Amino acid sequence: MKYTCSDGRVEFQIDLSVISLFAVKKAAHKFAGRFSVSSIVADEGVVSLTLSIQPTKGSESANYTLTTLASDFSRELLDQDLREKIADQTGPLRNLLLAEAFSQTSLLASEFESADYLADPLDLSAPNPNSLV
């Protein structure tokens, strides 16, 4: 990965064998408050990304130099790559934890927990005419 700064823009050349296009897009999205994406082109395993500094109302952008923002964005690219690796390792466990966490909560009033499903005391089988689905 390398970048050059000039005229309020930063141009990145990112090797897609090192950082995925998805990670690049996530980093660009996260920095959308400070940069706008002027162009993004993926060609032969390399993505060329041009970011233009965003004029904002607040004082935030005034405190950053283009070099600082470019450096921060480089770090974010590496962070997004690391997040992908974490997600690869922990995705199934995350779903398992959520399932375990909510498996012991009742979705019904406790007095209906042992009700006969054929009796359907809460009329759950009837379609909801107000549902958006």
Place this chain on the structure above:
Amino acid sequence: MPDFEATCGETYTLLPFTFLHLSSDLYILTNMAGEYVVVERSNLEDLVFHRILQGSPLYNEFKSKHFLIDGDSSVGLELVAAKVRTKYSYLSAFTSLHIFVVSLRCDHSCPYCQVSRQSEDRAAFDMTVGAAEKALEHTFRSPSKSIKIEFQGGEPLLNFELIKYIVLRAEEINQVEKRALQFVIATNLALLTDEHLEFADAHGMYFSTSLDGPEDLHNKNRPRPGRNAHQLVLEGIRRIRERLGKDRVSALMTTTQASLTRTKDIVDEYLRHGFHSLFLRSISPYGFAVKTGQAAAYDIDHWLDFYREGLSYIFSLNKQGVFIREEYASLLLRKMLTPFPTGYVDLQSPAALGIGVVVFNYEGSVYATDESRMLAEMGDNSFRLGNLSTDSYEDIFGSAKLKSLILSTMVEASPCCSDCGVVAFCGSDPLFHHRTQGDTLGYKPTSGFCRKNMEIIKHLITLLEENGAEAQILRSWI
């Protein structure tokens, strides 16, 4: 010896977590259980690539806070799941705070007021007994074991007869329902009488009022005929404390453009009048705050400067032995350092729309939050859930509209938030994002709400990690 015996931790399993850059080479790591740890990037990479030495202090810290499990921690998953369940436990209680807007009439003309101001003479803006009865019926349909009824306005004391009616009826209903019932009146105290105090005393009621700072600042923020809002609120506070007790009245301040350079004066004012907690709030972009330009008067950076200055001054006072707590920091600390929910609507995911709080407006409309009715005063009914006269409890609380709104507030599954290193401590403010960005979920790269919370949380974590006097003070607030 432990280091000598340590082995490469190839056998540990990574548990889900997110991270956020804190400063220089430091990162905050947080997990679903709400635990956090601050490490250097090299440690973060070592963790992910299984290079942490088993038995090392860093390994033990990661293990104790559920960032990894190994063969010796077979109950790790169950523990994390239990902590996740505890964090979301408030959801099963459903709606606990029920706001009754008993009147839209008011004697003040606050520039940031988020509801229409009406003169004291216009009785057409009072809630009727019929609407109150319907609202009470909906209130006790909630499964929550704790029911709080808060009276708001306008100025609710202008319709005190209805407040008495609602309190007596609620207590009558509660003889069967047996909930933990609490009443609060949110009032400017300008119209407080002995009759009000007597009734409040007899029924264990609380008062919540506004104190924006010293006299000149408070009166500037809250003009009324006689220009004596500050004098009246202090007199009211004194009388409530004398009659009901010191803890029966609380105060909130609202930040305006005029407040931003008066941080110390505001803190001193609270201390001067016996308050030992202060909520340094930002202004909301609704109602008259928008019409009078207050909402646009300052950006989030200026407010953050105001907040940091206020917090710093509060720390200096605590170091001198004067206890005073900043409430927003306390709420965040409770989320960061305990497994328990806070009940604060802006720090919940999913948002508390209807499921934590509901508003019954004077004319019968039902709104998802307090700000929703203020949005409606601007002609935007996006968060209006129904009407007491036409809609049943199931129509309102089981509506597709409410479910859709709630679904859109789950930050755990939204862009930017889902892998944010501090999402466990944050929440969602769908009305703020709807108002400022036209989207209830919010576009976080430009969100003032996100920026505010991010900066404050990072500031608090930095102080905790420095482990100096400020860290001790912060820990004393929870």
